Amino acid sequence: MKTEQDREEIIKAINVLLNQAYDSTLDEIFALLKRIDEEEEQDDLKAYDEAKEDIRINGTMSWEEVKKELKKEVV
Template sequence: MKSEQEREQLIQEINILLNQAYDSTLDEIYALLQTIEEEEEKEDLKVYDKAKKEASIENSLSWEEAKKELKTGIKKEVA
């Protein structure tokens, strides 16, 4: 996990490279980022489905707890 300062530095360096890239390269990068986003959404749904199934089996996880765990998982991936 990167610190906020490391994250900002990386974003700045990426922006420099993006501003120098050809349009076709930008299109490819955009498509790749969309694919990554779709895959992350699929993973989030898998986590949600697993939590939901566990809740129905064990009756120990409420809907609110499942949402909280899902959000916490998303924050961990982003941070």
């Protein structure tokens, strides 16, 4: 994950390029960004459905179990 400063720098650089782009290029970029957003939303919904199915099949975990799992992943 990027820091806020990194994000701001990237956005500024993108804005410079966008301001120099042809209108047709802007249309293509906009369409691409919308498509990416839609794909990410579909991925999120798929992950949600998979998690619900996993809970249905395997049950749920206690909060203590979740914390133990998270500690294992951090190390």
